[in-house]
Each structure stands twice: as C-alpha cells, then as structure tokens.
Amino acid sequence: MRERGARRVAVEDPAWSAIPDTVTQAGLEPVAIPVDENGLQIHELEHNDLDAVVLSPAHQYPTGAVLTPARRAELIAWARRRGALIVEDDYDAEYRYDREPIASLQGLAPDCVAYVGSGSKTLAPGLRLGWLLVPSHLVGELGAQHAITRAMPSVLTQAAYASLLERGEIDRHLRRTRRRYHARRDILIDALERWLPEARVGGASAGLHLMAWLPDDADEGAISDAAISRGVAIHTLHRDCTVVGPRPPALLLGYGLIAEQAIPRAVCELAHAAAL
Amino acid sequence: MRERGARRVAVEDPAWSAIPDTVTQAGLEPVAIPVDENGLQIHELEHNDLDAVVLSPAHQYPTGAVLTPARRAELIAWARRRGALIVEDDYDAEYRYDREPIASLQGLAPDCVAYVGSGSKTLAPGLRLGWLLVPSHLVGELGAQHAITRAMPSVLTQAAYASLLERGEIDRHLRRTRRRYHARRDILIDALERWLPEARVGGASAGLHLMAWLPDDADEGAISDAAISRGVAIHTLHRDCTVVGPRPPALLLGYGLIAEQAIPRAVCELAHAAAL
Numbered sequence: 001m002r003e004r005g006a007r008r009v010a011v012e013d014p015a016w017s018a019i020p021d022t023v024t025q026a027g028l029e030p031v032a033i034p035v036d037e038n039g040l041q042i043h044e045l046e047h048n049d050l051d052a053v054v055l056s057p058a059h060q061y062p063t064g065a066v067l068t069p070a071r072r073a074e075l076i077a078w079a080r081r082r083g084a085l086i087v088e089d090d091y092d093a094e095y096r097y098d099r100e101p102i103a104s105l106q107g108l109a110p111d112c113v114a115y116v117g118s119g120s121k122t123l124a125p126g127l128r129l130g131w132l133l134v135p136s137h138l139v140g141e142l143g144a145q146h147a148i149t150r151a152m153p154s155v156l157t158q159a160a161y162a163s164l165l166e167r168g169e170i171d172r173h174l175r176r177t178r179r180r181y182h183a184r185r186d187i188l189i190d191a192l193e194r195w196l197p198e199a200r201v202g203g204a205s206a207g208l209h210l211m212a213w214l215p216d217d218a219d220e221g222a223i224s225d226a227a228i229s230r231g232v233a234i235h236t237l238h239r240d241c242t243v244v245g246p247r248p249p250a251l252l253l254g255y256g257l258i259a260e261q262a263i264p265r266a267v268c269e270l271a272h273a274a275a276l
Numbered sequence: 277m278r279e280r281g282a283r284r285v286a287v288e289d290p291a292w293s294a295i296p297d298t299v300t301q302a303g304l305e306p307v308a309i310p311v312d313e314n315g316l317q318i319h320e321l322e323h324n325d326l327d328a329v330v331l332s333p334a335h336q337y338p339t340g341a342v343l344t345p346a347r348r349a350e351l352i353a354w355a356r357r358r359g360a361l362i363v364e365d366d367y368d369a370e371y372r373y374d375r376e377p378i379a380s381l382q383g384l385a386p387d388c389v390a391y392v393g394s395g396s397k398t399l400a401p402g403l404r405l406g407w408l409l410v411p412s413h414l415v416g417e418l419g420a421q422h423a424i425t426r427a428m429p430s431v432l433t434q435a436a437y438a439s440l441l442e443r444g445e446i447d448r449h450l451r452r453t454r455r456r457y458h459a460r461r462d463i464l465i466d467a468l469e470r471w472l473p474e475a476r477v478g479g480a481s482a483g484l485h486l487m488a489w490l491p492d493d494a495d496e497g498a499i500s501d502a503a504i505s506r507g508v509a510i511h512t513l514h515r516d517c518t519v520v521g522p523r524p525p526a527l528l529l530g531y532g533l534i535a536e537q538a539i540p541r542a543v544c545e546l547a548h549a550a551a552l
Contacts (some may be wrong), residue, residue, distance in 0.1 A: 018424060021424045124431075126432065128426070128428060128430050148301050149298060149301070150294070151427040154405075154429065156430075158430070203301070
C-alpha cells in the first residue's frame with residue numbers, strides 16, 4: 001500500500017495494538033476512529049484523507065461490538081466513492097452464539113475488501129496459519145511482494161488444514177467448540193453478575209473473550225496485578241490495547257483456555273482483587 | 277535498520293534475488309559488490325558509504341565460492357571500524373564434503389554479525405523454519421519489531437525440531453544426508469565431464485547445487501527452455517539470480533531432490549539441450 005502511494009489508514013479506537021503498530025511499521029500513518037456499541041463510527045471516516053481502513057466488523061476487538069447492517073452499507077459506499085481499501089480482520093467470526101455467524105464484508109464487496117482470516121482462534125495461534133482474500137486487481141502485486149520474504153505458514157500445516165476442511169472435520173470441530181465456548185461464556189457472565197455486579201458486560205455473544213466495563217474510578221492495572229497474585233491472569237483495556245479517546249476502565253476476560261468448573265472460582269478471586 | 281537510520285546495504289553480485297529484493301522492500305538501497313573465487317571482494321566495501329552487508333560466506337549463492345580466512349578478518353575489521361552490521365546468510369553450511377563445515381563469522385565476531393540459519397536445506401523449505409542470532413545490543417529492538425507481525429514458524433515445527441536436536445537426530449540426519457549429497461555431487465560432476473565437457477564447475481564441494489559456467493557464446497535461456505522440453509528443470513545464472521556486473525552464462529544444477537541413478541541421464545538430456 002505504501003508503494004502505491006497510500007499514507008493514512010483508519011484503525012479502530014480502541015484497537016488490538018498489533019493493528020496500529022503494523023500500520024506504523026509499514027511506513028503508514030494510523031488514524032484512530034472511535035468505536036461505539038454499533039461498531040466503527042463510519043461517518044468519522046469522511047474528511048480524514050484516508051486510503052484504507054482496518055476493522056473487525058463481526059466482533060470488534062476488544063469491545064465485542066458488531067458493525068450494524070446500515071453501517072456496513074455506509075462503509076462500502078464510502079470505500080467505493082473514495083477508492084479506499086477495507087481490510088476486514090475476521091479473527092473470530094466462527095464463534096457467534098446467539099445467531100448464525102455473520103456474513104463477511106468481503107462477500108458484499110469483493111472489489112474493495114481484503115479479507116484476513118486465521119486458524120488462531122479455531123485451532124491454535126501456535127500454528128501461525130492465516131489467509132487473505134484480496135480484490136482481484138491486487139492479487140498479482142500482493143503475490144509479488146509476498147514472494148520476496150516468503151513469510152508463510154508451514155506447508156505441512158497448510159496441507160493438514162486443507163485435509164481437515166475437505167473431510168468436514170473443521171465444521172465438526174466448530175460445532176463442538178461453539179457449544180463449549182458458549183457454555184463457558186454463560187458461566188462467566190453468571191459468575192460476574194454474582195461476584196462482580198459492578199462490571200457491565202459489553203459486546204455480542206461471540207468470540208473467546210468478553211469485555212467487562214468497570215466504574216470510572218476503578219484502577220485496571222491494580223486489579224490486574226492483584227488478580228495475578230491470586231493466580232488469575234487477565235488483560236485490561238488500557239494496559240493491553242491501544243486506546244486514544246477517553247474510555248472507562250475495563251477488563252478483558254478470555255475463556256478460550258479455562259475449564260468450565262474453574263470459571264466461578266476465578267471470578268471470585270478476581271472480585272477479591274477488584275475490592276483490593 | 278531503516279528506523280535506525282541505515283540507508284545502503286551491500287549485497288553480493290551475483291546474488292540470490294530474494295536478498296537485494298528484501299533490502300529494497302525494507303526501504304533500503306542494495307549496493308552490488310562483486311564476488312570472485314575467494315568470495316565477496318571485501319576491499320570494495322570501502323568508500324561505498326555502507327551501513328551493512330549481507331553475504332553467504334560459507335558457500336556463496338550462487339557461485340559456490342568460500343570466503344577466505346584473510347577476507348573474513350578484513351570483513352570483520354571493516355565492520356567494526358565502520359560500525360556496520362554483517363548479516364551472515366548461512367543457508368547450507370551444514371553440507372561441506374571435502375572438509376569439516378566451516379565455522380561461522382558470527383562465532384568470530386558476535387558483536388557485529390547477525391547470523392541467519394534455516395531448516396530449508398537440511399530438512400525442507402516447506403517447514404518455513406529459520407532462526408537469527410543477533411548482536412546482543414539489537415536483541416531488544418529486533419524482538420519488539422518482530423512482536424508486531426509475529427511472522428514465525430509454527431510452534432509445532434519448532435517443538436519437533438527442538439526434540440530432534442536434543443535427541444541427536446539432526447546430527448544423525450546430517451551425517452546420512454552429507455554422504456548422500458556428496459555421492460550425488462560426484463556423479464553429477466562425472467556426468468558433466470563426460471557429456472558436457474565445455475562446462476566448468478565452480479565453487480567448493482558443498483551444498484545442494486553446483487554452478488556450471490558455460491562458454492561466453494552459450495545461450496542460458498535457450499538451454500534452459502530446451503532442457504525443460506526434455507524433462508529436465510534447471511535454473512540459470514542470469515535468469516534466476518540478480519546479476520549486475522558482466523558474467524559468462526552459467527547453469528545452476530541442484531541435486532537435493534534427484535536420485536543418484538537419474539543424474540547421468542538428466543545430464544545427457546541437458547547436453548542435448550545445450551547442443552540445441
């Protein structure tokens with residue numbers, strides 16, 4: 001993108017830090033655009049002289065917001081008008097618990113959306129398995145750039161994944177894990193209501209983490225440190241994400257690796273940590 | 277390196293094209309320095325305003341030259357005087373057939389050499405397994421840069437490799453494959469002497485390929501095309517490498533994947549292709 005003359009790339013605020021950091025590393029300027037409960041505030045893209053936008057429309061990281069249908073249409077119209085590229089970070093859309101997984105932006109606008117998928121949430125981040133679907137006019141150039149460093153997943157991993165896909169094992173795995181993570185999420189929310197009622201759970205019923213907003217005077221860092229000393233490791237909004245605008249403190253609670261029966265005890269310890 | 281203010285990076289001429297292309301992709305300027313039968317012409321590094329040099333001292337790609345001990349000392353003295361970084365591309369030093377594998381530059385000068393190793397030649401390029409040893413003052417910064425993209429080998433591959441190393445299986449594998457590739461190389465050289473006597477084999481007895489220099493009037497591209505139509509795929513110097521200064525035509529003949537008994541027939545077909 002830099003070689004094609006791009007300069008400014010919109011990123012979500014708050015964001016998974018790797019996104020603005022990657023934009024900066026590529027020699028481009030990340031421009032923070034706020035996220036609300038309906039996802040990225042698309043109208044803020046105007047008048048910002050942007051060449052692209054990177055967002056996680058199916059389940060915004062970290063807030064868990066889902067981009068509304070109206071905003072999706074508005075985003076695509078903006079990109080087409082502007083000739084801008086939409087980079088769709090679809091990191092966990094396979095896990096939606098209250099309805100069918102949401103369709104990708106890429107399917108709506110393959111001419112202006114670069115779709116980024118991953119096996120990190122469905123199988124394991126250690127596989128380092130990911131994929132891109134880019135607008136056809138970018139395929140040649142992207143392939144040429146990629147051929148230089150050849151940074152790609154192990155061919156063994158790719159072949160194993162292809163075989164699992166073909167045999168329907170990935171679909172079976174998703175059905176199994178969807179039930180498992182959904183149950184963990186429900187238990188986590190119940191435990192939060194019981195032990196940490198001052199926390200307000202945000203975002204859609206989806207993914208492998210939830211965001212618990214705290215009262216304005218809570219001290220995220222102190223809670224996280226106290227939780228660690230009680231054997232509970234958590235992320236927090238301001239410590240582990242890139243946050244530009246003012247936001248209340250919040251905890252990021254992952255349930256991808258914890259056993260169901262361990263959740264209530266962990267939340268109880270967390271509540272003790274939050275009481276300090 | 278670019279962020280630290282580096283601008284010009286010496287690369288070998290001729291070179292594996294991925295090296296100058298990677299330098300360019302990083303926003304730096306590759307400066308071609310000629311290679312002769314004693315490796316990179318170190319005295320040419322002076323007066324070129326260089327911040328770094330990338331070279332393959334154990335077995336230069338593609339020529340197969342080995343950097344002499346005198347030039348190694350000269351290179352390290354230059355880098356220390358200049359405050360420049362030496363990037364040592366040690367892609368196949370495990371395979372040396374006429375003597376023990378040559379020691380790395382990194383072992384001689386860990387303060388100014390970044391060592392790049394790989395499992396691509398010893399196991400398989402499809403593993404996408406590689407490693408870096410950098411001067412200790414660069415470790416923190418390199419780690420921070422690397423943490424952004426997290427482009428790294430599969431954790432499964434890393435764990436498997438570590439286990440093979442610990443159990444001595446990599447050493448046993450190297451002893452086995454060294455014998456196998458040495459035998460293939462000898463058969464290839466015999467076949468060239470018999471069928472293609474006008475070709476002059478260059479470089480050390482090492483690695484998984486050899487370079488066969490041709491008479492000045494030979495047409496590399498036509499030979500390669502004719503060989504393909506006879507079922508023999510080869511690389512050539514000017515078609516598949518980055519060559520800046522004047523060089524005679526040459527063929528790059530790999531023996532990493534061909535069975536011993538297939539070599540004479542392949543060279544015979546190649547000789548027919550060269551006769552056109």
